[in-house]
Amino acid sequence: MADFKAPKGVPDYFPPDSAAFVAVRDGLLAAARRAGYGDIELPIFEDTALFARGVGESTDVVSKEMYTFADRGERSVTLRPEGTAGVMRAVIEHGLDRGPLPVKLCYAGPFFRYERPQAGRYRQLQQVGVEAIGVDDPALDAEVIAVADGGFRSLGLDGFRLEITSLGDETCRPRYRELLQEFLFTLDLDEDTRRRAEINPLRVLDDKRPAVREMTADAPLMLDHLSDAAKAHFETVLAHLDALGVPYVVNPRMVRGLDYYTKTTFEFVHDGLGAQSGIGGGGRYDGLMGQLGGQDLSGIGFGLGVDRTLLALAAEGKTVGAANRVDVYGVALGETAKLELAKLAATLRANGIRVDLAYGDRSLKASMRGADRSGAVLALVAGDRDIDAGTVGVKDLGSGEQVDIAIDAVAAEVLRRLS
Ligand code: HAM
Numbered sequence: 001m002a003d004f005k006a007p008k009g010v011p012d013y014f015p016p017d018s019a020a021f022v023a024v025r026d027g028l029l030a031a032a033r034r035a036g037y038g039d040i041e042l043p044i045f046e047d048t049a050l051f052a053r054g055v056g057e058s059t060d061v062v063s064k065e066m067y068t069f070a071d072r073g074e075r076s077v078t079l080r081p082e083g084t085a086g087v088m089r090a091v092i093e094h095g096l097d098r099g100p101l102p103v104k105l106c107y108a109g110p111f112f113r114y115e116r117p118q119a120g121r122y123r124q125l126q127q128v129g130v131e132a133i134g135v136d137d138p139a140l141d142a143e144v145i146a147v148a149d150g151g152f153r154s155l156g157l158d159g160f161r162l163e164i165t166s167l168g169d170e171t172c173r174p175r176y177r178e179l180l181q182e183f184l185f186t187l188d189l190d191e192d193t194r195r196r197a198e199i200n201p202l203r204v205l206d207d208k209r210p211a212v213r214e215m216t217a218d219a220p221l222m223l224d225h226l227s228d229a230a231k232a233h234f235e236t237v238l239a240h241l242d243a244l245g246v247p248y249v250v251n252p253r254m255v256r257g258l259d260y261y262t263k264t265t266f267e268f269v270h271d272g273l274g275a276q277s278g279i280g281g282g283g284r285y286d287g288l289m290g291q292l293g294g295q296d297l298s299g300i301g302f303g304l305g306v307d308r309t310l311l312a313l314a315a316e317g318k319t320v321g322a323a324n325r326v327d328v329y330g331v332a333l334g335e336t337a338k339l340e341l342a343k344l345a346a347t348l349r350a351n352g353i354r355v356d357l358a359y360g361d362r363s364l365k366a367s368m369r370g371a372d373r374s375g376a377v378l379a380l381v382a383g384d385r386d387i388d389a390g391t392v393g394v395k396d397l398g399s400g401e402q403v404d405i406a407i408d409a410v411a412a413e414v415l416r417r418l419s
Pocket of ligand 1: 081082083084113115120121122123124125126127129130131257258278279280281282283284300301302303304305306307308
C-alpha cells in the first residue's frame with residue numbers, strides 16, 4: 001500500500017484521460033474568449049468574510065462547505081468555493097468598473113467545497129466561468145447563456161437542457177418572499193423545514209422529498225409575481241435566446257445554492273449524470289457589487305463544471321482531446337545516434353511538431369513498443385552505424401514502411417509527411 005492518497009473527494013487527472021480534461025477546460029474558455037471575455041487570474045484563497053457576505057451566510061456553501069482556516073498571521077482565510085465573489089472583489093479593488101462597461105472577464109481553475117463526495121460531486125471541483133459586469137441589458141444575459149450553450153456544443157455535447165427562470169428584482173422579490181412564507185406557514189412542515197421557510201423560503205421549493213413536493217405543488221411562484229420591469233427583462237432574454245436558436249425550458253421552481261442571484265437565473269442539466277446533474281449554472285447578481293462595498297452595478301455570469309462536463313461526455317460516449325501524445329517518436333541505438341536524434345527532435349519541436357524519444361538503453365524491440373504506445377505517426381530509427389553513413393530511418397508506424405533519409409533532409413521530410 002502506498003503511504004499517501006489524494007484527499008477524499010479530490011480527483012486526479014493524468015494521461016491519457018487528462019487530454020480530455022484540458023480539451024474541455026480550454027474548449028469552454030475558448031467559447032468565452034470568442035465573445036470578448038478577457039482572462040482574470042484570482043487568488044485561490046480570500047478573506048473569509050468576502051464569501052460570507054458575497055455568497056450568503058445562510059447558504060449551504062458558506063454555512064457547511066467552506067475550507068476555512070486561520071493563517072499564520074491569525075487571519076481567517078477560505079479556499080474559494082466559487083468565482084463570482086472574488087471577481088467582484090478584484091473589479092472593485094482595481095477600479096475595473098471605472099473603465100468601459102461591461103467589464104467582461106473569464107476564468108478557469110479549482111474551487112473547494114466540503115461536500116459529501118459522490119460521483120460527480122467533488123471537494124476540489126474545476127470550473128470555467130465568465131462574469132459580465134456593469135450593464136443591465138437582457139441582450140447581455142442572452143449572450144452569456146449562448147456562450148455557455150455554444151461552449152458545451154463545441155465539445156460535441158448535446159444531451160443537456162437549459163433551464164431558466166427569473167428570480168425577480170428588489171421591487172418584487174421581497175413581496176413574493178412574504179407571500180411564499182405566508183403560504184408555507186399554513187403547511188404542516190417539520191421543524192427543520194419550517195426554519196428553512198423562515199430563513200430562505202425559496203429553498204423549500206427545492207425540497208426533493210415527495211411529501212414536501214406535494215404540499216408545495218400549489219405554492220405561489222416568483223414568475224407569476226414579477227414586477228413589470230423584471231417581467232419585461234425576462235421576456236426579452238427569452239426572445240433573444242429564441243433568435244439565437246438556443247433551446248431552453250422555463251423552470252419556475254428553480255432554486256440556486258448561492259444567495260446573490262436576481263432576475264435571470266439558469267442551469268444546464270444533463271440527464272446522463274444521476275443525482276449531480278448540473279453541468280453549469282449562473283445568472284444575474286445585480287446587488288452583489290454594492291453589497292461588497294463597490295458602486296451599485298449589475299452583473300451576470302456562469303460557472304460551468306469541467307469535471308461534470310467530462311462525465312457528461314463519457315455518458316454520451318464522446319471523446320475529446322488528442323488521443324496521441326506525440327507525432328514523432330525517436331529510437332536511437334548508441335550514443336552518437338542518441339545525440340543526433342536529440343538534435344533532430346529539438347529542430348522538429350521548434351517547428352511545432354510533438355516529438356518524444358526513447359530513453360535508457362532499451363532493446364530495439366522495447367523501444368519500438370514505446371513508439372507504438374506513444375500514438376506517433378512516424379518513428380525515427382537510427383543506430384550509430386546509420387549516423388556514420390549519414391542517414392536516419394523514417395518509419396511510417398501505420399504501414400510499417402521504412403526508408404533511409406539523409407540526416408540533413410530528415411526534418412524537411414517529416415514536416416512534409418505530417419503536413
Ligand atoms: P454553482 O452552480 O455553484 O455556481 O457551480 C457551477 C457548476 O460547478 C455546477 O453547475 C457544477 O457543474 C459545478 N460544481 C459545483 N459544485 C461541484 C462539486 N462539488 N463537484 C463537481 N462539480 C461541481 C457557481 O459557482 C457560480 N459562481 C456561477 C456563477 C458565475 N454565477 C454567476 N456567475
